[in-house]
Structures are given as C-alpha cells and as structure tokens.
Amino acid sequence: MENKEKLLNAALSLFDEKGYQGVGIQEICNAVGVSKPTMYHYFGSKLGLLDSIFKTNLTEDIKYLEREASYNGDFVNSIQKLTFALSECTSKNPVLYHLLFSYILSSKKNEDSEVAQKYLNKIYEITLNLFIKSKEQNGNMNNRESQFTYSYLAVVVDYLNRHGMDENKEQGLYGLLHQFQFGINS
Amino acid sequence: MENKEKLLNAALSLFDEKGYQGVGIQEICNAVGVSKPTMYHYFGSKLGLLDSIFKTNLTEDIKYLEREASYNGDFVNSIQKLTFALSECTSKNPVLYHLLFSYILSSKKNEDSEVAQKYLNKIYEITLNLFIKSKEQNGNMNNRESQFTYSYLAVVVDYLNRHGMDENKEQGLYGLLHQFQFGINS
DNA sequence: AAAACAATATACCAGTCGGTATATTACTTG
DNA sequence: CAAGTAATATACCGACTGGTATATTGTTTT
Numbered sequence: 326m327e328n329k330e331k332l333l334n335a336a337l338s339l340f341d342e343k344g345y346q347g348v349g350i351q352e353i354c355n356a357v358g359v360s361k362p363t364m365y366h367y368f369g370s371k372l373g374l375l376d377s378i379f380k381t382n383l384t385e386d387i388k389y390l391e392r393e394a395s396y397n398g399d400f401v402n403s404i405q406k407l408t409f410a411l412s413e414c415t416s417k418n419p420v421l422y423h424l425l426f427s428y429i430l431s432s433k434k435n436e437d438s439e440v441a442q443k444y445l446n447k448i449y450e451i452t453l454n455l456f457i458k459s460k461e462q463n464g465n466m467n468n469r470e471s472q473f474t475y476s477y478l479a480v481v482v483d484y485l486n487r488h489g490m491d492e493n494k495e496q497g498l499y500g501l502l503h504q505f506q507f508g509i510n511s
Numbered sequence: 512m513e514n515k516e517k518l519l520n521a522a523l524s525l526f527d528e529k530g531y532q533g534v535g536i537q538e539i540c541n542a543v544g545v546s547k548p549t550m551y552h553y554f555g556s557k558l559g560l561l562d563s564i565f566k567t568n569l570t571e572d573i574k575y576l577e578r579e580a581s582y583n584g585d586f587v588n589s590i591q592k593l594t595f596a597l598s599e600c601t602s603k604n605p606v607l608y609h610l611l612f613s614y615i616l617s618s619k620k621n622e623d624s625e626v627a628q629k630y631l632n633k634i635y636e637i638t639l640n641l642f643i644k645s646k647e648q649n650g651n652m653n654n655r656e657s658q659f660t661y662s663y664l665a666v667v668v669d670y671l672n673r674h675g676m677d678e679n680k681e682q683g684l685y686g687l688l689h690q691f692q693f694g695i696n697s
Numbered sequence: 698a699a700a701a702c703a704a705t706a707t708a709c710c711a712g713t714c715g716g717t718a719t720a721t722t723a724c725t726t727g
Numbered sequence: 728c729a730a731g732t733a734a735t736a737t738a739c740c741g742a743c744t745g746g747t748a749t750a751t752t753g754t755t756t757t
Contacts, residue, residue, distance in 0.1 A: 328704085344619050346532035350745065360706050361746075367704095371745065427617045430672055432609075433530050469686070472670075473695055476687070479669035480662045486616055487661065497658070507694040509659055514734085535714060546736050547716075553734090557715065 329367045331357045337378050341424040345375060345437040372436050379444045382421045386414045387447050394451045396458035401506070403455055408481060408498055411448075419489045426482050452478055477505060515553045517543045523564050527610040531561060531623040558622050565630045568607045572600045573633050580637045582644035587692070589641055594667060594684055605675045612668050638664055663691060 326334075335356040339348040350371055354361050368374040393410035396403050415422040428441035456470035456477075484501055488494050503511070512520075521542040525534045536557055540547050554560040579596035582589050601608040614627035642656040642663075670687055674680050689697070 342620055344530070344532055344617070344621060346530055347619070347621055349743070351743080362707095363705055365746070423618075427619075430615055430669070431530070431613045431617075433533070433613075434528055435530060435533055472683070472686070473690075475669055475673065476666045476690065479665040483616070483661055483665035484658075500655070500658070501662070504659075504662065505694060506696050508690070508692045508697075509655075510692050511694075536716085537713080545734095548737095549735055551716070 328357065328359050328363055332359070332364055332367065332374070333378055333381060336374050337382075337420055337424065340375065340378070341420050341427075345371075346435070372440060375437055376440050378421070379425065379440065382418055383425075383444050383447075386418075387444075387451070390414070390448065390451050394455045396455055396462075398462065400459040400463065403459065404477075404505075405502060407452065407455060408502055409495070411481060412485060412494055412498055415485045416490060416494070423486060423489070426486050429478075429482065449474065449478065480505060514543065514545050514549055518545070518550055518553065518560070519564055519567060522560050523568075523606055523610065526561065526564070527606050527613075531557075532621070558626060561623055562626050564607070565611065565626065568604055569611075569630050569633075572604075573630075573637070576600070576634065576637050580641045582641055582648075584648065586645040586649065589645065590663075590691075591688060593638065593641060594688055595681070597667060598671060598680055598684055601671045602676060602680070609672060609675070612672050615664075615668065635660065635664065666691060 332353065336348070336353045339353055339356065350361055350364060353374075354364055364374065368377055390407065390410050394403065394407040425441060425444060428438055428445060431438055432442070453470060453474045456473050460470055480501060481498075484497065485494075488497065491497075518539065522534070522539045525539055525542065536547055536550060539560075540550055550560065554563050576593065576596050580589065580593040611627060611630060614624055614631060617624055618628070639656060639660040642659050646656055666687060667684075670683065671680075674683065677683075
C-alpha cells in the first residue's frame with residue numbers, strides 16, 4: 326500500500342477515534358511513518374485530507390445507494406432495498422460510516438462539519454426521493470415525506486451505528502422496518 | 512450575573528458552536544472578559560468546565576424527567592408525558608440540549624465524550640425504565656424494550672434537535688408519537 | 698543528456714494549546 | 728487589628744498547532 330492510501334486509512338481511524346479537531350497532522354504522519362510535507366503533497370490541507378477520505382470511500386457507495394433506492398412501484402420493497410444497501414455499506418466500512426454519521430446531530434459551524442454535511446445530504450436526498458416518488462403513486466403521506474425521511478434515517482442510522490459489524494444485523498433490520506411501518510403495537 | 516455564570520454561558524455557546532475541542536480556554540475567557548486563572552479558580556480544568564455546564568443545567572431536568580416518565584399504568588399516557596417533558600426541557604435550554612445530543616452518535620474516546628455520555632445515559636435509563644415497567648404489566652414487547660428505547664430516543668431527539676425553539680413543536684410531536692405507535696401506514 | 702516533475706525529508710515559522718507560579722486586592726473570620 | 732481566604736490579573740511554561748521554505752532524490756519527458 327502506498328503512502329497516500331496509508332495516510333487515508335490512518336487519518337480515518339484517528340478522526341473516528343478522537344474527532345477531527347482532536348487529531349494533529351503530526352500524529353497522523355507518525356502513525357504512517359512519513360513526514361508532514363508528504364501529507365501536504367497529496368491532500369493540500371488537513372481539510373483536504375478529510376474530504377478525500379469521504380470522497381474516495383463514498384463516491385461508489387452513493388451511486389449504489391441511488392440505484393437501490395429507486396422506487397420500483399412497491400414502497401415496502403424499495404425501502405427494504407435501501408435499508409439493506411445501507412447495511413451492506415456500513416458493514417464493508419464501519420469506521421467510515423461511524424465517522425460520517427457522527428456529524429448528523431452536530432451541525433457545528435466547523436469546516437469539518439461542513440464537509441461531512443455535504444455527503445450526508447446526498448444520503449438524505451436519496452432517501453427523501455424514495456418517499457416522494459412513493460407518494461406520487463400512493464398519495465397518502467400528507468406532505469410528511471420530509472419528517473418520514475428524518476425519522477427513518479434517525480432510526481436506521483442509530484441502529485447501524487450501534488451494531489457496527491454484528492452478524493445478525495439483518496434480522497434486527499427486518500424488525501426495525503416492520504416497526505417503522507406498523508409501529509411498536511404489533 | 513457573576514463571572515462564574517458568565518463563563519458557563521459563554522462556554523456553552525462556544526462549545527455548541529465549534530465543538531469542545533475547537534474552543535480554547537483563552538477564547539472563552541476573552542468572550543467574558545476575565546483571565547484564565549479566574550476560570551481555573553472556579554472549574555479546575557477545561558473538562559471541569561464542561562462537566563459543570565451539564566451538571567448545573569441538567570440536574571433538575573433529570574429529576575423532572577424521572578418524575579414525568581414514571582409508569583402510571585397507561586403506556587401511551589406515560590410516553591406522552593415523557594415526550595412533552597423532553598420537549599419542554601429543550602425549549603428552555605435549546606443550546607444545552609443541542610450540545611448534549613450531539614454526543615449521541617459520536618462515542619469517541621475523548622474525555623469530553625465520556626462526560627457527555629454520563630448524562631446521556633441517565634436520559635436513556637429513564638426512557639428504558641418506562642418501557643420495562645410498561646412491559647411488566649403488559650408483557651408484549653418480546654424483550655425488545657432496549658431497541659424500542661433506542662428508536663424512540665433517536666426519533667424524538669432528532670426531531671427536537673431539528674425544531675429547536677419552533678412554536679408548533681407540540682403538534683409535530685403528536686404526529687411523531689402516533690407514528691411510533693402505529694407506523695407510517697396510518 | 699537536459700529539463701521537468703513527483704515524492705520525500707529536515708528544519709523551521711508564528712500562533713495557540715491547557716495549565717500555573719506569583720502577586721494583588723478585597724472581604725471575612727478569629 | 729491580624730490572619731486567612733476568595734477572586735482576580737500579569738506573565739510565563741513547554742508542548743503542540745497547521746503549514747511552509749528549502750533541499751534531495753529518483754523518475755519521466757523532451
């Protein structure tokens with residue numbers, strides 16, 4: 326593995342463990358065994374490093390999620406596909422999604438927050454789009470698609486974050502989706 | 512207002528805006544117009560300052576939430592009381608709860624995260640207790656109280672965080688609770 | 698072969714970090 | 728009135744911050 330990839334991996338782990346602001350560039354470089362100018366050569370700045378972490382890891386995932394979340398006429402089936410696609414992504418790269426999702430409730434005015442929100446918004450839009458498309462054909466959501474999107478993501482993200490790489494994740498997800506559709510009284 | 516309270520208020524605003532790690536002690540003291548030894552005289556350390564912020568603001572709130580969330584034989588009524596109690600607390604001190612809730616998905620190994628988790632756990636326990644007590648008398652939760660607690664808090668916290676001081680917050684909360692009980696298909 | 702370039706290191710920059718030693722003032726307690 | 732204490736400021740500490748000027752090496756392009 327080349328220094329560029331080593332830096333991306335070490336920075337991801339450290340950012341997730343201690344937070345973006347809690348990690349120094351020197352610390353990242355020490356973990357890899359290179360000097361600071363090497364990091365600046367590849368990424369330009371600390372913020373550029375964070376953005377590269379998200380870009381290199383998420384670009385394909387977002388395309389995949391877009392494909393899986395396209396409404397196919399069956400809302401339950403579509404939301405299931407999106408949910409398991411999200412689950413698969415987090416299983417493949419749990420640390421990345423743990424870092425990304427940690428920014429959901431922050432909304433700080435830090436530069437790192439703004440970078441993360443950029444990618445979080447894409448996931449939000451993909452989900453919202455599914456609810457909107459579904460409404461166009463079923464028309465029973467009473468303009469609550471936005472709230473449904475927030476609730477859905479809040480529950481699913483919380484679950485995925487808590488069950489990182491568990492084996493039985495899928496079983497719990499079926500329960501979660503059932504609960505989302507029919508409530509806890511069933 | 513005395514310097515101690517000024518420091519607590521300034522630190523709360525700055526921590527929420529930029530994150531604990533993103534704010535220096537000097538910055539907080541400048542905002543108040545005192546010197547660093549004054550801050551250290553009252554709080555001992557930066558972490559002590561954060562803990563004081565939570566302790567002074569949350570101690571009474573937690574007692575209030577405990578009272579409101581005590582199961583009274585009617586689960587729907589109990590969960591409503593807890594929900595509106597949470598809503599009232601966040602309305603009274605939106606910045607504090609915005610800061611506190613921002614730690615939910617983080618679970619970093621930072622010292623500030625550990626302090627925040629201490630208080631978040633109390634809210635979690637209050638909520639879980641309501642679900643458990645409710646089960647003892649209704650017995651229809653199939654050991655899913657823990658998951659219900661997480662889902663409930665995820666949805667409600669997300670909502671409260673997003674609607675900070677909105678006037679029509681209560682109306683949306685009724686919808687949210689209905690959705691939690693009966694799902695989105697109703 | 699010469700010039701350009703990519704990748705790297707050493708050594709440095711001013712600024713800030715959390716925290717403290719010391720001194721001063723004012724108030725309280727004996 | 729004397730001693731202690733609470734509250735504050737100035738000035739400092741070593742360590743670290745993000746970032747860079749400069750130099751060196753090896754490869755690629757002309």
